[in-house]
Amino acid sequence: MTGLSEQEFLVLNGVHLKKMATAKELASAVGLEVPVVEAVLNAAAGNDLLMVAEGKHLLLQDGTNAVQEYYRTVYGPMRSNDRVLEWYDRFETINEQFIKQVSEWQSTDGDERVQSRMIKTVERLTKNLQELTPLLPRYEIYVARFNASVTRVDQGDKDFVCKPTIDSVHNIWFEFHEDILSVIGRPRDT
Template sequence: MMTTLSEQEFLVLNGAHLKKMASANELARAVGVAASDAEAVLNAAADKGLLMVTEGKYLLLPDGTSAVHEYYTTAYGTLRSNEEVLAWYDRFETINDQFIKQVSEWQSADGDDRIQARLIKTVERLIKNIGELTPLIPRYHTYVDRFGASVALVDQGEKDYVCKPTLDSVHNVWFEFHEDILSVIGRPRDT
């Protein structure tokens, strides 16, 4: 039986889908909703068997993943053939390749400041480019906000916010955004 999600249910469950395993507060911050609203959605979804809770963290189950994917198809189906969106994605892939290379170089060089500066410039370029999509996908403003917050912390010397997996680091936000835009345009990760 297919579950049809409301916009708010999609926001929260998509956050769980992209983060893989997160608390209600982490999901609320990531998707830009009140923690109490996120918790209500998560608890209702758990009651429906769409996700499970383990040690205060939520994990989407197959039925929840199917519901999220169905929402993408319904809400963004027309964007999957929009030439401007597809051209935007092609440009993103070039930036994505640069970002991946810069993260690897940064890690290999133990956080070299020059490499970090180039990496942050690449992120700032993506932030600007996401602005081209927000008229079509308004919820993408949360990625702009999250990138901005992580970059600000990196600028303050918090190098963990470059790519530490347990934080809302630049790398984690980038990974989630990439998964999200792939789902919007209907392409698998390996394409």
């Protein structure tokens, strides 16, 4: 499996961003049907790109290399696209706000006012993502995932703010940040 197809990339990138995930979690995260995801995962495991431990999938080094090569090959032109780079610079301001709000929310044991500001920040990101989706149509799935988690928060389920084992707002944000950094070719610490 050298030179990933778009479908293979979507699934393996989902594993890359989630670190460890079941086929069902990946299907939901990347917008594909579970049988399609399972077929890609099985082929990738057979090609030593990932391993399976208790039903969860984890990329091996060759799998990570294949995902990073796809980013370089397919998204290379975006690394010098002024529209994308300007969007990312604006995102960093929103990202800083979000990180502060998450920390404040955690330190105040889920204060409603902080939570409200955090949700408004997420809604601002999802609105801004519409600027990128013509260039990166797969980012529509982030909008859908954020909306689903925000709905759960609005219904009173605070687990969907930051709980690490579900598709919480914080987890989706973290995955999106990793994804956009890979698209533009920047390491996480910049």
